[in-house]
Amino acid sequence: MPATPRRRHVLRYLPVLPAVVLLLVFLAGPVLWAFQASLTNAALTGRHARNPEWVGLENYQRLAQDPVFPLSLGLTVLFVAGSAVLGQNVLGLALAVLMRRARPVVAATVGTAVVAAWVLPEIVAAFAAYAFFSRDGTLNQLLGRFGAPDVDWLYAVPMAAVVLANVWRGTAFSMLVYRAALNSVPAELLEAAHMDGAGAWQRFSFITLPVIRGSIATNLMLVTLQTLAVFTLIWVLTAGGPANASTTLPVLAYQEAFKFGDIGYGTAVATVLILIGAVFGAAYLRLLREQKP
Known part of the structure; x- marks a missing residue:
C-alpha cells in the first residue's frame, strides 16, 4: 500500500523523535521545574523544604528590590561581553588567521598550547588560574623579577581576573571554529583581489569576513551561551x-539556593538567566536566518 503524503511527512521526522524525547526530559523538564519552583517558597531546610507554599511572583518582586541583582546582571553582561564576545571570539579569530600564515611547527605548537587549556576539566583549569592570579602565584612571581610589588589580583581586580581566566580556557573553541571557516574561503578570490592591488587588511575585511560571517554568528551564539553559564571558574x-564584585547571575543563584537555603529565590534568579540566554539565542538565530541567501 503506497504511503500517503501525510504518512510520508510523519515518517520523515520519525528518526529525530528520540532526540526530541531526550530534550523534553533532560532540558525542558528541568526548565519547567525551575520556573515552577521560582513561584514557591521552597527551601533547602526547614518546613518549606518538605511542603513549599505557592507565593506567585513574590520572588520576582524581591529580585526587583534586591540591590545585588542589578549588580549581578551588570557583571554578567560585562563577563559575557569581555570574555566571550570580545575575548574568545576576537582572539580565536586572530589566532586562526596567524596560525594559517605561520610555519607548520609554530602553528602546531601554538595550537597545542591553546587547546590544552580547553581540554582540561573546568575545576582543574580553575585551580590553575587561581595559582596564576593569587598573591603568591605565578603572575606576581614573574612581575617580581622586574621589581613590581605583590598584588592580590583576585581581590584588587576580580572581574578582570575571571574574564582573563575564561578567555584563556575558552579561546581554543573559537580558534578551531575559525580555522575550519577560513579553509572555506575560496583561494581564487583572495588571489584575484591581491592581483588587483588589495592589501592584506582589505582582503580580510572585504572577502574573508563576509565569507565566514555565518561561522562568526554561530560561534558568537555558542560561546555566549556557554559563558552565561560559567560558574565553577568564578x-x-x-x-x-570581594563584596559581590564578581557575583554573576549563576553565582548569585547558587548562593541564594544552596548557601542561604532559599531554593525558590535562587531558582527565580536562574529563571532570569534562562530567559537572558533565550533572548541571546533568538537574536543570534535571527541573525543567521537573515544571512542565508
Whole structure:
C-alpha cells in the first residue's frame, strides 16, 4: 500500500523523535521545574523544604528590590561581553588567521598550547588560574623579577581576573571554529583581489569576513551561551567576592539556593538567566536566518 503524503511527512521526522524525547526530559523538564519552583517558597531546610507554599511572583518582586541583582546582571553582561564576545571570539579569530600564515611547527605548537587549556576539566583549569592570579602565584612571581610589588589580583581586580581566566580556557573553541571557516574561503578570490592591488587588511575585511560571517554568528551564539553559564571558574577564583564584585547571575543563584537555603529565590534568579540566554539565542538565530541567501 503506497504511503500517503501525510504518512510520508510523519515518517520523515520519525528518526529525530528520540532526540526530541531526550530534550523534553533532560532540558525542558528541568526548565519547567525551575520556573515552577521560582513561584514557591521552597527551601533547602526547614518546613518549606518538605511542603513549599505557592507565593506567585513574590520572588520576582524581591529580585526587583534586591540591590545585588542589578549588580549581578551588570557583571554578567560585562563577563559575557569581555570574555566571550570580545575575548574568545576576537582572539580565536586572530589566532586562526596567524596560525594559517605561520610555519607548520609554530602553528602546531601554538595550537597545542591553546587547546590544552580547553581540554582540561573546568575545576582543574580553575585551580590553575587561581595559582596564576593569587598573591603568591605565578603572575606576581614573574612581575617580581622586574621589581613590581605583590598584588592580590583576585581581590584588587576580580572581574578582570575571571574574564582573563575564561578567555584563556575558552579561546581554543573559537580558534578551531575559525580555522575550519577560513579553509572555506575560496583561494581564487583572495588571489584575484591581491592581483588587483588589495592589501592584506582589505582582503580580510572585504572577502574573508563576509565569507565566514555565518561561522562568526554561530560561534558568537555558542560561546555566549556557554559563558552565561560559567560558574565553577568564578566560584573557585573569587566565590563572587570581594563584596559581590564578581557575583554573576549563576553565582548569585547558587548562593541564594544552596548557601542561604532559599531554593525558590535562587531558582527565580536562574529563571532570569534562562530567559537572558533565550533572548541571546533568538537574536543570534535571527541573525543567521537573515544571512542565508
